[in-house]
Amino acid sequence: MDEKRVDDEILIGHVQEIRRGSVVLACLAVLREPRYGYALLGTLRKAGIRVDGNTLYPLLRRLERQGLLTSAWNTEDVRPRKYYRISPAGELLLERLRTEWRTLNADLERLLREETS
Amino acid sequence: MNDLVDRNIWAVVKRLPAELRDDVADELRTTVADMLEERGAEGDASVRDVLLELGDPAELALGYTGGRRYLIGPDLYPMYSRLLKLLLLIVVPIVLTVRLLEELWTAAGGRISGILEGVGAAFNVGVMIAFWVTLAFFIIERSGGSREILRGRGRSWDPASLPSVATRRRITLGETAGSLALLTLLLVAVVGERGHPVFHEAGGPVFFLDHELWSGWMQALIAIVVASMALEVWKYVSGHWTAPLVVANVAVDVLFAGLVVAALATQQVVDPAFLAAFRERTGDAFPVGLVGGPVLAFVIGITLWDVIECLYKYLARPRLKPLRDSGTIPRS
Numbered sequence: 001m002d003e004k005r006v007d008d009e010i011l012i013g014h015v016q017e018i019r020r021g022s023v024v025l026a027c028l029a030v031l032r033e034p035r036y037g038y039a040l041l042g043t044l045r046k047a048g049i050r051v052d053g054n055t056l057y058p059l060l061r062r063l064e065r066q067g068l069l070t071s072a073w074n075t076e077d078v079r080p081r082k083y084y085r086i087s088p089a090g091e092l093l094l095e096r097l098r099t100e101w102r103t104l105n106a107d108l109e110r111l112l113r114e115e116t117s
Numbered sequence: 118m119n120d121l122v123d124r125n126i127w128a129v130v131k132r133l134p135a136e137l138r139d140d141v142a143d144e145l146r147t148t149v150a151d152m153l154e155e156r157g158a159e160g161d162a163s164v165r166d167v168l169l170e171l172g173d174p175a176e177l178a179l180g181y182t183g184g185r186r187y188l189i190g191p192d193l194y195p196m197y198s199r200l201l202k203l204l205l206l207i208v209v210p211i212v213l214t215v216r217l218l219e220e221l222w223t224a225a226g227g228r229i230s231g232i233l234e235g236v237g238a239a240f241n242v243g244v245m246i247a248f249w250v251t252l253a254f255f256i257i258e259r260s261g262g263s264r265e266i267l268r269g270r271g272r273s274w275d276p277a278s279l280p281s282v283a284t285r286r287r288i289t290l291g292e293t294a295g296s297l298a299l300l301t302l303l304l305v306a307v308v309g310e311r312g313h314p315v316f317h318e319a320g321g322p323v324f325f326l327d328h329e330l331w332s333g334w335m336q337a338l339i340a341i342v343v344a345s346m347a348l349e350v351w352k353y354v355s356g357h358w359t360a361p362l363v364v365a366n367v368a369v370d371v372l373f374a375g376l377v378v379a380a381l382a383t384q385q386v387v388d389p390a391f392l393a394a395f396r397e398r399t400g401d402a403f404p405v406g407l408v409g410g411p412v413l414a415f416v417i418g419i420t421l422w423d424v425i426e427c428l429y430k431y432l433a434r435p436r437l438k439p440l441r442d443s444g445t446i447p448r449s
Contacts, residue, residue: 037148038148038151053170054171054180055180057145057148057180058177061141073143080143082140082147
């Protein structure tokens with residue numbers, strides 16, 4: 001095996017590991033505006049967050065069960081759609097997660113700079 | 118709505134709790150319709166594409182229920198694999214030995230089929246152990262018991278509780294399994310003797326050992342053998358010789374030898390009916406002394422050996438002299 005190349009499978013595994021937790025943060029941030037599942041998927045993808053529908057739709061339910069999102073059926077659309085929106089508890093969590101993310105990012109940046117310089 | 122879509126959505130929601138079904142089904146149906154609309158195409162090909170993007174219904178349902186994709190989780194796995202290995206290594210060899218000896222002893226269906234029966238029985242026992250241990254751990258996993266079990270262990274965890282490197286695992290699993298197998302054999306031989314007469318005379322079956330021995334001698338022997346087995350397990354669990362273990366081991370050894378010597382000295386041991394039948398068949402007297410002498414010497418010999426061995430191993434056990442050679446821990 002070429003030593004200069006990273007094994008694709010290993011790479012994908014580690015990239016997924018890094019990205020996994022960020023989806024919740026992105027969802028909470030985007031859902032300050034009410035959105036239905038498929039529209040949210042589009043918004044996230046446009047923003048560069050890679051996530052599959054079969055991960056996202058169950059995730060929305062889980063966040064709702066944890067009281068972080070609220071939902072309501074809107075029957076005025078072309079077809080009835082379930083809109084999700086962040087709850088007050090979700091706002092609090094979002095704030096904490098955002099701080100966590102920024103701290104982690106800053107720490108990692110510093111570490112990476114020191115290592116490469 | 119398309120039949121293919123309905124079938125797929127049903128495949129998802131049938132795996133969900135009843136109160137979720139309608140809601141999830143409605144949401145999925147809208148999602149599929151939105152996806153189709155976005156593609157601007159009708160027709161079975163695009164329906165297939167959309168459903169493929171949604172993925173395996175079973176996977177999707179697992180996402181909704183938060184179901185676990187494993188039988189035994191990483192928390193319990195180390196305990197599971199250790200227990201399974203231990204049980205298999207101890208029980209299967211014992212069953213194999215006992216069944217082989219039993220089959221060859223009775224030799225009802227010939228040697229080959231006897232061996233096959235013995236191997237088959239050992240294999241079945243192995244499969245049974247694997248199944249029941251796995252099932253038990255699966256139930257612990259699903260009942261949420263793993264957290265309590267591990268919390269109990271985790272709280273009391275203290276790095277200093279580990280045995281030192283030098284004294285760790287002086288008593289191996291193979292040693293324990295071997296001793297347990299031998300003791301089981303002895304137990305089976307002692308108990309099974311009543312089922313295997315040496316001769317069949319007109320007056321009934323003739324056994325080698327005197328039935329009088331069952332007035333307490335045999336019971337004592339069985340008790341000592343069972344105690345030895347318990348001692349083996351204790352020895353394995355503690356991992357190395359300790360003072361209480363040495364004392365218990367010497368006590369059991371002395372009791373065993375004492376019992377055999379006392380029985381040989383005061384009891385008939387060999388059934389008089391056997392002696393009579395032997396003389397009748399061979400014309401010679403059964404050489405009691407020729408058999409009894411070596412048996413006595415053998416019992417005293419292995420007892421002395423065992424006592425000396427455990428004392429030696431206890432006294433010569435490596436004292437704390439850890440890690441200097443490996444040099445992995447920097448010294449201050």
